[in-house]
Amino acid sequence: MRTPFIAGNWKMFKTVHEAVVYAKEFRSMVKDVAGVEIVVAPTCLAVHAVAEALRNSNVAVAAQDLHWEREGAFTGAVSAPMIKEAGAEFVIIGHSERRRLFGETDEAVNRKLLAALAANLGPIVCVGETLEERDAEQTLAVLDRQLKLGLEGLTADQVADLVIAYEPVWAIGTGKVATAAQAQDAHAHIRGRVRQWFGGTAAERCHIVYGGSVKPDNIGELIQEPDVDGALVGGASLDVKGFSEIVLKSQGTARPGRS
Numbered sequence: 001m002r003t004p005f006i007a008g009n010w011k012m013f014k015t016v017h018e019a020v021v022y023a024k025e026f027r028s029m030v031k032d033v034a035g036v037e038i039v040v041a042p043t044c045l046a047v048h049a050v051a052e053a054l055r056n057s058n059v060a061v062a063a064q065d066l067h068w069e070r071e072g073a074f075t076g077a078v079s080a081p082m083i084k085e086a087g088a089e090f091v092i093i094g095h096s097e098r099r100r101l102f103g104e105t106d107e108a109v110n111r112k113l114l115a116a117l118a119a120n121l122g123p124i125v126c127v128g129e130t131l132e133e134r135d136a137e138q139t140l141a142v143l144d145r146q147l148k149l150g151l152e153g154l155t156a157d158q159v160a161d162l163v164i165a166y167e168p169v170w171a172i173g174t175g176k177v178a179t180a181a182q183a184q185d186a187h188a189h190i191r192g193r194v195r196q197w198f199g200g201t202a203a204e205r206c207h208i209v210y211g212g213s214v215k216p217d218n219i220g221e222l223i224q225e226p227d228v229d230g231a232l233v234g235g236a237s238l239d240v241k242g243f244s245e246i247v248l249k250s251q252g253t254a255r256p257g258r259s
């Protein structure tokens with residue numbers, strides 16, 4: 001059974017204090033939620049404090065990025081073991097903002113993925129096309145390239161435990177959400193490639209979540225699609241009430257068709 005997976009990416013928002021206030025309020029708002037995997041991703045500075053505030057709750061913590069080396073002269077970077085020790089269970093890798101603004105390549109995504117897995121962190125790996133690529137009918141080719149290079153060297157068991165976030169770049173932070181049908185088409189394609197390259201068990205077990213202007217009023221439609229296993233939520237996750245609503249609306253959507 002694939003349990004719906006809802007993660008909030010806070011990007012470069014919220015001080016440590018603000019993040020902890022949010023976490024405390026959020027944990028009580030979702031404490032009775034069952035059957036949804038819930039994750040928040042604060043800045044790396046707040047990972048430890050937020051993990052403490054969410055200790056023994058049904059909400060896990062993710063970091064937003066990592067460096068693939070364990071340690072070394074990499075000013076400004078943090079490693080997978082450091083993130084893990086700070087209390088995170090997941091890490092976002094290859095977000096389009098990292099790719100676009102920080103020059104992250106598919107090869108870097110792959111190194112980060114392998115480092116996360118080695119440290120027992122659950123990767124949330126992001127893929128998705130730009131508007132120009134969609135208009136040029138390159139969407140599926142872009143997804144293929146990002147997945148092929150990004151998942152290079154992973155075992156079928158590792159892929160089975162992955163969260164793959166399909167995030168069309170044109171839908172991130174723009175208010176332009178992909179239609180449920182557009183999301184389903186891309187997700188079905190991704191699952192098909194996972195099946196082809198890593199086998200049926202990996203394809204049925206891995207989570208493929210949608211990201212791009214998800215809000216309380218569109219999550220219901222998106223998550224009804226058979227291959228949409230949840231959401232990576234940016235802007236709307238900054239508001240504790242709105243994000244709780246997204247989580248609540250995702251309850252009860254694990255179904256045998258997803259097993």
Ligand code: PEP
Pocket residue numbers: 009167171172173174175211212213214232233234235236
């Ligand atoms: C994101 O940051 O991953 C994202 C999907 O952002 P937004 O929900 O704001 O579009």
